[in-house]
Amino acid sequence: MAETHSLQDLRQAAVASKVFVQRDYASGTICKFQTKFPAELESRIDKQQFEETMQTLNNLYAEAEKLGGRSYLEGCLACLTAYTIFLCMETHYEKVLKKIAKYIQEQNEKIFAPLGLLLTDPIERGLRVVEITIFEDRSIGSR
Amino acid sequence: MTGNMHLGVEEPIRECQYNQICTHNSSPMNTPHTKKRKSKRKWQVFPGRNRFYCNGRIMMAKQTGVFYLTMVLILVTSGLFFAFDCPFLASNLTPAIPAIGGVLFVFVMGMLLRASFSDPGVLPRATPEEAADIERQIDATNGPSGPGYRPPPRTREVLINGQTVKLKYCFTCKIFRPPRASHCSLCDNCVERFDHHCPWVGNCVGRRNYRFFYLFILSLSFLTLFIFAFVITHVILRSNRTGFLSALRDSPASVLEVVVCFFSVWSIVGLSGFHTYLISSNQTTNEDIKGSWSSKRGKGNYNPYSYGNFITNCCAALCGPLPPSLIDRRGFVLPDTPQPAAQTNGTGACPPNQVQSHMCAQDQCIQSTKFVLQAATNPLLHSQPIILGGGPTLQAKSSLGGPCSTLSPSQPSLPSSIPGLSCGGELLALRDSEIHCHHHLHHQHFISPEETPSPPTALPCATHLGHHVHPAQLFNPVSQDSLHEDSVRGLVKLSSV
Numbered sequence: 001m002a003e004t005h006s007l008q009d010l011r012q013a014a015v016a017s018k019v020f021v022q023r024d025y026a027s028g029t030i031c032k033f034q035t036k037f038p039a040e041l042e043s044r045i046d047k048q049q050f051e052e053t054m055q056t057l058n059n060l061y062a063e064a065e066k067l068g069g070r071s072y073l074e075g076c077l078a079c080l081t082a083y084t085i086f087l088c089m090e091t092h093y094e095k096v097l098k099k100i101a102k103y104i105q106e107q108n109e110k111i112f113a114p115l116g117l118l119l120t121d122p123i124e125r126g127l128r129v130v131e132i133t134i135f136e137d138r139s140i141g142s143r
Numbered sequence: 144m145t146g147n148m149h150l151g152v153e154e155p156i157r158e159c160q161y162n163q164i165c166t167h168n169s170s171p172m173n174t175p176h177t178k179k180r181k182s183k184r185k186w187q188v189f190p191g192r193n194r195f196y197c198n199g200r201i202m203m204a205k206q207t208g209v210f211y212l213t214m215v216l217i218l219v220t221s222g223l224f225f226a227f228d229c230p231f232l233a234s235n236l237t238p239a240i241p242a243i244g245g246v247l248f249v250f251v252m253g254m255l256l257r258a259s260f261s262d263p264g265v266l267p268r269a270t271p272e273e274a275a276d277i278e279r280q281i282d283a284t285n286g287p288s289g290p291g292y293r294p295p296p297r298t299r300e301v302l303i304n305g306q307t308v309k310l311k312y313c314f315t316c317k318i319f320r321p322p323r324a325s326h327c328s329l330c331d332n333c334v335e336r337f338d339h340h341c342p343w344v345g346n347c348v349g350r351r352n353y354r355f356f357y358l359f360i361l362s363l364s365f366l367t368l369f370i371f372a373f374v375i376t377h378v379i380l381r382s383n384r385t386g387f388l389s390a391l392r393d394s395p396a397s398v399l400e401v402v403v404c405f406f407s408v409w410s411i412v413g414l415s416g417f418h419t420y421l422i423s424s425n426q427t428t429n430e431d432i433k434g435s436w437s438s439k440r441g442k443g444n445y446n447p448y449s450y451g452n453f454i455t456n457c458c459a460a461l462c463g464p465l466p467p468s469l470i471d472r473r474g475f476v477l478p479d480t481p482q483p484a485a486q487t488n489g490t491g492a493c494p495p496n497q498v499q500s501h502m503c504a505q506d507q508c509i510q511s512t513k514f515v516l517q518a519a520t521n522p523l524l525h526s527q528p529i530i531l532g533g534g535p536t537l538q539a540k541s542s543l544g545g546p547c548s549t550l551s552p553s554q555p556s557l558p559s560s561i562p563g564l565s566c567g568g569e570l571l572a573l574r575d576s577e578i579h580c581h582h583h584l585h586h587q588h589f590i591s592p593e594e595t596p597s598p599p600t601a602l603p604c605a606t607h608l609g610h611h612v613h614p615a616q617l618f619n620p621v622s623q624d625s626l627h628e629d630s631v632r633g634l635v636k637l638s639s640v
Contacts, residue, residue: 020276025301025310025322028448029336065466067459075462079358082253086465093464126267126469128318 013116013135021054021130031061033122033130044134045115053107053119057130060103064096097123186472190268191332199472201260203345204330210259210345217255217363220403221248223396224370228377231394235380240373247366254359255344262468263349264335266316266324274317281312304447323448325429338421339428348428351468354461357418364408364415371404422460423453 019041024034035054037047074092078085104121112119112132120131186199194203203210221244229241269277281297297312299319310319313326316333320326325337327347336350348356374397381390391398421431425448430436436446450456 018272018276020273022319023321025303025308028303029322065464067455067463071464072458072462074464075458078465079354079462082250083257083355091465091467094467097467123469125270125273128266128269129273131273 016134016136019132019134021132023128030065031122031127032058038132040134041117041132044117045112049111053111054130056103057100057122060096060100064093064100183476184472185470185474185476188476189470189472191265192330193265193332195472202262202472203259204340204342204347206329206342207345209342213255213343213345216403216407217248217251217366220370220400221366223400224374227394227396228374228400231377231381232373236376244366244369244373247362247369251359251362251366254355254362258341258348258352258355258359259344259346261346261352261355262470262472263347264337264351264466265330265347265349265468265470266318266321266333266335267470268315268333269317277312277317277319306445306447308447323427323430336427337429351466354465357415357422357461360411360415360418364412367404367408367411370400371408374400374404423456425449425456425460 017040019038021033021036021038024032026032033054035051035058037050041050071092101121101123104119108119116135118133118135120133122128122130125131184199186195186202189195192205194205194207195201196203224244225241225248229244232240297319299310299312301308301310301322303322308322310322312319313333315326315331318333320333321335323336324333326333327337327340329340330347332347334347334349336353338348338353338356340347341356344356344359346352377394378387378390378397378401381393384390385393418428421428424446426436426446430446434440436444438444450459
């Protein structure tokens, strides 16, 4: 299978459509996206691959919002310093968001871009949706 | 540093005129140097009704008059305490008094500023593609509608921890609101875990600043009690030496401090107690007022968000992870990024100062129209037309008794959830006639956006309650809201011609 797209190529390609994966609120208000495979992607990507990506994303967000010793410690320390500590230090949540951004970039480069898809970091959409852009597949004889 | 006012109202025709000037400036034809100078930060094109300062670092509500009053009261009272009472107390009792007072004061101010200046958890509006996608899904679920047929209310049901929760669609932000989120009509934003809009703090209280708000009122209770106790001590000690009247003459500031503290302590301590209860049961003020999780609603009605024990609830609310702001105020607007649904042009709004004063009047006109339409259609839905005494009186009255007493005469037993709060009776009237009250309070605010600050004796909860407004989508109202939106758009088009 020939590599049909790279991330740079995608920027010039035309957008065919966008798929939005909504939030899954079944576990409450924590950030979790639905792992159901959207019908529009059936011809483009392997179902298992997609679900694995979504599951990893969900796990990362769960890690960001986890209530545990570490977050309590951070919260108490911040309170004691009247929250001035965040002028020099990043919150745990922000660190995990950076991790997520890196993960999405990697996934785009390795898996999605070659298939003519682009995953948009949910933080750019206010953590409401995972936006998957489907590009027109203009190359002949691809896949 | 002046804030720019941003209104979430569409003005297609007027925007077109300005649009021409804007695109000329920001077109890709320009040299990179010019383009860089003209590129806007996202806060400048923010569709909500907020004010931004310090180049987007500080975010507040549009009306900040009461916030300045709060600052003045705290600064003046504390200043007088440190200047007039502390020297005596430090020399006659212990210097620890001004030290502790100082620490408390700094903490109170820190928490107040933090609560006022941070993003409460505003949800950015949907991009046009997202909005279109959701519309498609809604149409698919509801089926095609013929002309003149009102589609059923846009809600989605979700099962959370065994409780069915309805997610409502926000017509302004074009999203299905997450659970516990609510649309603040004053700021025109959807806010996550919306508690209430606090005029004393000049901002909404939501997921990101609830802990600051709570620590503010808690520390302010301690500070008020502290100042009250030690000023009384000071006067007593002085009167032991020189007699009561001459003691008062020697430190006249003490009288003012005692008066301010005496009247504030009831409301502030009461409010702290109320919020302590809310935190320990993991509810928002909004949910408590509506009785969403009250067992009175039905057997088996419980709060699905509660962690079960009050310690975990407290820790989660106060020491849990602090999510970052979702609206990226200081980022630059890129010409090819999708703009939120509220804006009709694709390249970002023009500098709003050009339209600022004109839009003010427009906004009032639009909101008045909404109110008129609402009032006109209300009798069809509700059996009792409710008339609230004019706008400004809502704030001018020192309790909520006025407006709410004309509402449904349901007889209250004080809700056990709010011990010691004297406006509890009104709260229940609010709760039982929530729909009426919320609709009308909602519009009351729009009629009189100039909030006259309540006298210091007013219970803050009165103004708090006045602001537990809610989105018009409560009862059947979704169809009404679209009617409003359409009429409003029509009016806007007319008025901008």
